Amino acid sequence: MKPDVSSYDQSPAVRKPRARTVKTNTRDETLVQERRDVLIRAAIRVFIEKGFHEATVRDIGRAADMTQGTIYNYVKSKDDILYLVCDRIIAEYQFKVKQALDESAAPATQVSAALRTVARIMYEHQDEIMLIYQNSHLLDKRSRKVILARVEEFIAMFEGILSTASAEARLDFGNLHIAANIVTFLPTMIALRRWSLRDRTEPEEVIEALSSFIARGLGFK
Template sequence: MKAATLRTTALRSVGTNTKDPDLIRDRREQLIRAALAVFQEKGFHAATVRDIGRVAGLTQGTIYNYVRSKEDILFLVCDRVIAEYISSMEEAVAAAGDPAARLRAALRGVTRVMIDQSSAILLVYHETHNLDRRSLRSLLARVQGWIRRFEELIVDALGPDHLPKTKRGLLTNIVTFLPTLIALRGWSLPKDLTHDQYTDWLVEFMMRGLGLDKPGGTV
């Protein structure tokens, strides 16, 4: 089954005074990188636009040409983090072969993003409550689209007859949430494991839990 590629840009637009799309992209990239560092250090409430501008090398006046508020910057940060694991999944799926291999590749891709972006993902979990309802709905819609894409991958790998529709949503949510353990429970995880070991073991656990890659299983 070939599904449409998920959007990796925000559904909710952010106001700008600049019409040059390349300049908007470049300046917002500066703001996102700077805001990630500042928000992780100070938290959203204690951080100021001036703090972000200092790290980004931009004046407040310049910043307000590309966003309207600090909340806009937080939205762009959260949207970027979500886009990272959407892109990782789609790239992995495009490079893989049979349905089980595509699912495994997608799980590996998302797990690696959770490892590489763990501090940013933790920030998203802590700070999204500061967004207005429209922004939050936009982000949740993108996450929901990603979950539905994963459901397609799971159904493809197992076969529609092996996974009743009543169980698909719950199972998919369990599988897609497990990799966030690395970001949310990293303080409790063993410190003597490499990133490759975390990835290999977690993906193997999820695949076996789905009934794949085991004697007598689907694959």
């Protein structure tokens, strides 16, 4: 029987983040979503290459094959684009972890699958993770609050995973909120320490070593 991943979405103390509305001049919601998808992918490439401050809306438009006028039909500023980029990156790795949980059943398997998925996502999207770490402080207060709420939701999801595993596998993880913060933060070293890892290790070795290390620390064999 597959687990109900919705039960891992949040703890009672955490509310789902309410997305910030990005104004648009277009009423066709499908078209807005399609154009923003293209815009986000292009912006990620440009921000990684040039940095947020050096990148211009014109640069993003060229990468997205859109004119500046067209872009401003779907966002109002470069800050809007940065918000959409950060929100998309976090939402995507949350979704992939939930997919991994949906394919697992036993608590130990769920924890292992979630850890490996996060480690793999961090490895495959190192540039995007670095982009968030380097630029999220540039978001306006409201946007930053939404992004941090998404991260808190992700932590709460792991708190739910650990709570279930603790009860069923009879393991004591101590303070579950602290444990969830640890297991969701450690995989970011793949991006933050890539300067040390990239020339000495293979991707699968890093993913396996990190996820196994965390699992052993939690008490799983």
